[in-house]
Amino acid sequence: MDERKVRRREIFGFMMFDFANSSYTTIIITAVFNAYFVRVVVNQANRGELLWAVTLSISYFLVMVFGPVLGAAADYSQTKKRYLFITYLLCVVFTAMLFFVKPGCIIPAMIFVVLSNIGYSAGENFVSSFLPDIADEKQMGKISGYAWSFGYIGGLLSLAICLILITYFKAGGDTHLSVRLTNLVTALFFGVAAIPTFMWVRERDVERTPDNQVSFFKIAFNRLGATYRKIGEFKELVKFLFSFLLFNSGIMVVISFAAIFAQKELGFTPGMTVLLIIIVNITASVGAFLFGFLDDTVGAKNTVMVTLIIWIATVVTAFFVHSRQLFWIVANLAGIAMGSSQSSARALIGLFSPRSKSAEFFGFWGFAGKFSSILGILSFGIMSYLFSSNRVAILSTIFYFVSGFVLLLFVNEKRGRRAAVEYHDD
DSSP states (O other), X not given: OOGGGOOHHHHHHHHHHHHHHHHHIIIXXXXXXXXXXXXXXXXXXXXXXXXXHHHHHHHHHHHHHHHHHHHHHHHHHTOHHHXXXXXXXXXXXXXXXXXXXXXXXXXXXXXXXXXXXXXXXXXXXXXXXXXXXXXXXXXXXXXXXXXXXXXXXXXXXXXXXXXXXXXXXXXXXXXXXXXXXXXXXXXXXXXXHTHHHHHHOOOSSOOOOOBTTBOHHHHHHHHHHHHHHTGGGGHHHHHHHHHHHHHHHHHHHXXXXXXXXXXXXXXXXXXXXXXXXXXXXXXXXXXXXXXXXXXXXXXXXXHXXXXXXXXXXXXXXXXXXXXXXXXXXXXXXXXXXXXXXXXXXXXXHXXXXXXXXXXXXXXXXXXXXXXXXXXXXXXXXXXXXXXXXHHHHHHTTHHHHHHHHHHHTTOOXXXXXXXXXXXXXX
């Protein structure tokens, strides 16, 4: 990284994409539309959770398959920003289309969520691949933490807007119009707030023009093959990706089903659920911000291990909690762990990634993340369906956090950092 080329506004532009896209994951995946899909669009006992899990899993599977290939193509062509813009448009357009989803419109709802979530998830990979461009080893955790923290502020602001809309907007006979309008709010928020990213975050190298004889995608597969042949140089990255795959499975369960758990097990109303998520966003923002400093002090690996201990305590406590008051404490404990664990994991991937392969390696990060989403969400849906209990399903996630923690013990952070610095393309 050439520090002379990095300006504060570029770091701010990087942070703004986290700020913008958090509106999608907060409103659509976590707080509002997921509950609307289960309780209103489907409205069949336990079937809604399973269909929601299937919907998300389809989108994650597609990103998992194509993420590394697109990342390798973006690295070679040096057009990461263009790929980011395409995925951004995909998410914004199909999030807006969710406004037209009414009770019983199961198939359109699933299609729109699949397409919008592909855009969101692939875009998350591409924007993260800029992290090694704008941060050195001494600041990687801090800047990732700043951005992740800022992301929760974006989620908080969009959620506050939606809370006001749901609470105070009345539309005569259409009792669900206010909830459907939150999809338009989310699309507009994401669309406008991400503009600084495309204004100020820059490609570091000159774009390569296409070769008429060889496509970028063929070159991308060749680059993936070269990475596979040299996989021995990135053993620490591989071990961490497996650890991340496991513990992120548990995180994705909490993100995707926390609102449903609160409403079905503890009787939270939609308004109470949105308020809960707002408070959790605050604690998650604080966690990401503070643990970002811890990253650069004790190391990203050690920071992730601390967060996993918090996660284990959280899911065990959630199983036994039956009062709304105690659940507020549990939810905020999850918020602290959520922001810090994901931010620290992204920083560690950045530290393990050579700059010439940043989009490709963050594509692998996306592969692991999306595979973990499929694994975690489907396992929750199946457990909930088989036992007719969200409590049993949430407790089962302890397996993912414990196994991820154990595998993380074998990751050598110093060796992984050194491999990234010493790597050179042939």
